[in-house]
Amino acid sequence: MGTGPAALVIGSIALACGPAGGDVTGGHGPEGAAPGERAAPGGHGAAEASEPGWRLESFRDLVVEVPASWEPAPAPGGDWCAAVEGRPEAFPDKPYVDSRGPYRAEMALGCFSGEEEPDLHGGGVPREYWSPHVWFAATPAAGGIEKVPDGRVSSNGWSRLVRTVGSAKVFVLTDEAHLDEAGRIIASARQAEVDHHGCAASSPIQAGGFVRPPAPFDVAQLDAVDTIAVCHYDLNSPVGSPGLLASRELGGAEATALLAAINAAPVGGGPDTPDTCAKNTWGNTGIVLRLTTGGSVHEAYVYFDSCFGNGIDDGTTLRALTTDNCAPLWSGRVVHWGGSAAPFRVCHPGSVPAVNPTKTS
Known part of the structure; x- marks a missing residue:
């Protein structure tokens, strides 16, 4: 395969992408230093965010840029109805990055939204509790989430963008107002053996x-x-x-x-x-x-x-x-x-x- 830039087309959006891992260095510490070794100060396995106002998030061997204003918060899950109690503010109402992990506790409830539209959010969460957000999944993973195909699916003013990089998938749920940011998030995803904090993908x-x-x-x-x-x-x-x-x-x-x-x-x-x-x-x-x-x-x-x-x-x-x-x-x-x-x-x-x-x- 060539090493030049590629164009990733998601729905009707064309996004410029560099090669996977193109600006990533190997190793296990600053400038590739292993534990106990000396290295020149500064630098990590993955580059910093490409411009101010964005930051990096990592999951497994995937690193992605997200807007700095999209702070981590737990997304509503399949037990969403237990947390609502008539209070929509129980869930994030601004764009965020999902902070839930694979071993989070979730109550075994049969929450039912009654909506028949495509569930772009997951967990059967009603649209009134949706906010633009980023989340990750391993491939393969329990529950079949890894089978969601890459690309863009849209319904009633909302879109879900998905891209697989290495052993992980990155998902972005977005409304039309944040579609450009969502496209940039997806386009920025790249594979890295070491993330921006020096954390190796495997330890x-x-x-x-x-x-x-x-x-x-x-x-x-x-x-x-x-x-x-x-x-x-x-x-x-x-x-x-x-x-x-x-x-x-x-x-x-x-x-x-x-x-x-x-x-x-x-x-x-x-x-x-x-x-x-x-x-x-x-x-x-x-x-x-x-x-x-x-x-x-x-x-x-x-x-x-x-x-x-x-x-x-x-x-x-x-x-x-x-x-x-x-x-x-x-x-x-x-x-x-x-x-x-x-x-x-x-x-x-x-x-x-x-x-x-x-x-x-």
Whole structure:
């Protein structure tokens, strides 16, 4: 195949696209640095957004540009009728990026909208609760969503645009007012081995079983940190296949505070309640923290949704989860959907966890 620009035609919209991965570099850190190696400051596997007012979002090995004003928020799902109670404001009323993940809790309800038009949104959600938004799905995926064909389908002033890139699909639901933005979002999708925060599409943490970081270090020896990337992975995706769910990055005072909180945590891991589950289980997701300082990159693993094995592991020492070192991890599309109650309460003080099934060996 050639490497020049291609034209992607979606419905009646012609969009200029570069080659998949055309501005993406390989590796596992700044300028391709592996954990524990030094690299020149700056730069990640995927390029920054092409112009101000846009940002990048990643899912598995897909990176896409979205308007900065489209903030992450949970889209209504199949249990939409339980949340409404006559309150349309229960759902986003401005364009957004769906922050729901594959292990979100959803009530088993038979919500019925009574509409016969094509369900471009999914979940049978009535049109009155629709807002333009972006969402992602793995291919293949449970529920058959990966079978939705690429292209554009329109009905009654709404359109759904779909494009497959690598092992993921990106969807955009849009009204006519945001059709140009939707077209640009779809056209920007590209494949990347490493996203804009330095998070690899696939990580050794996906081996499950509370595997330890392959490049041990002592986080207590770090006097300072420039940035900390939070890379959220699906532990049900085999190692070597894309499992990245979302990422974000902390810098400045936030990164400094998180480093201090990790070092202040008690040694030994936890909180754990091992008598509440089988010994051959572990959580559905895990986090890789990429700590960058002076061009050096170190990776620590965070486990948080099992009844045992929880904590922050630098490969040398396992430290306990505390509110100060766990609560700052969650924001945007990096979402803790549920799991064991003890770590959830520490990471989300004042919240009630939604219990999700855990993976078994």
